[in-house]
Amino acid sequence: MHAAAHMMDPTRKLFRTTATRFIAIPVFSGLILGLTGCGSDGSTEAAVPTTTVTEQAEPTVTAAEDAPAEADSPTTALADAFQQVLAAPATHPVNSAAEYSPTGTYSYAIVEATSDSSPEMLLRVNSREFSPVLVFTSGDTPDELVRSTDVLIQGAAGVGGSRAQLVASQSGAGIHQIDHHSLRPTGRSTLYSLQGTSLRQSSAPVEFTLETPLPDHQDIIWYESTDLQGIEALRTGSTPSVAAPTPVPPVMDTSAHQFTGRVTEQSTSEVMKGQPTPNGEPETNRYLVLVLDQPMEVTAQTAGRDTRTRTISEVSLGERTAAGPENEWSQHIGQQVTVGADPHQIRYPTDTGLPLGMLRLQGYNSLTVN
Incomplete structure (x- = not known):
């Protein structure tokens, strides 16, 4: 997987019009669910099977609102666009062919994943066991957001011990997906980055000890979709969207x-x-x-x-x-x-x-x- 071939100047990507601001969000329905099927020792583990779905893109969804004549910063415009997504997260569905069971709630996180100093938003469709995560990034036109046609995965299998965790890239190069098993001390970290609207593997998976995170790992702070602290932090720059890396906690057996x-x-x-x-x-x-x-x-x-x-x-x-x-x-x-x-x-x-x-x-x- 390669890093995004074209990184845009955020001041060029986002600006405020003098009359009406439009937030254009192309809606895609592609889905890739990728999790481990085998452990590093060759043993078979229960995991969500890889599923690839491709559909014709739906019409662009546009939201409009009156805007003051004065220009806002690109960061403020981006925060406004992200807030529009959170106001109606269900309008950005994951393809129905995906193997997940949504609970009806959503979570989000603000991270830097394209190395262009213009943060991205992760939207997690909270589900039983494994949850799909969409990535929203700024586009080329005023206040435009582009949604990934693929998803990352976070969660745990109810049977078999498979786990998937997302962590940010300290260098801003993408998002790491850590696949591991609850009974093993090691995991496999794969870095995914945006290339157009696709999430592509940008480097070979790296095996590591869960108690010692890799240098580029950085924990993500998740917010409920109704909690706008993350959006306000983006506007003001007062709160980091990621935390210092911490070890993956061991999964304690709470079986009945x-x-x-x-x-x-x-x-x-x-x-x-x-x-x-x-x-x-x-x-x-x-x-x-x-x-x-x-x-x-x-x-x-x-x-x-x-x-x-x-x-x-x-x-x-x-x-x-x-x-x-x-x-x-x-x-x-x-x-x-x-x-x-x-x-x-x-x-x-x-x-x-x-x-x-x-x-x-x-x-x-x-x-x-x-």
């Missing part, structure tokens, strides 16, 4: 359930405890089961949304089959582990599949090999 025991591989007769199988399953079948160190009482839903409370001593980790994909728990057979899971990640079965009636683990937040 903690299961500690040994991962075992059991045959059909072992999981049935010598009883007849319900469906004639062959003895050659193999099932991965977490045998708990001690019995525990667990309340969980069934497939039919009923709630059951049982005292359990084993947790089903799935079946190991020769024909299907390798069960991720196979690598932990014989190991003592602690697994953290939320209520929606476990359930009691109502079918006759094996292991019969055993609590099933469908996802987890943390995994520690003891």
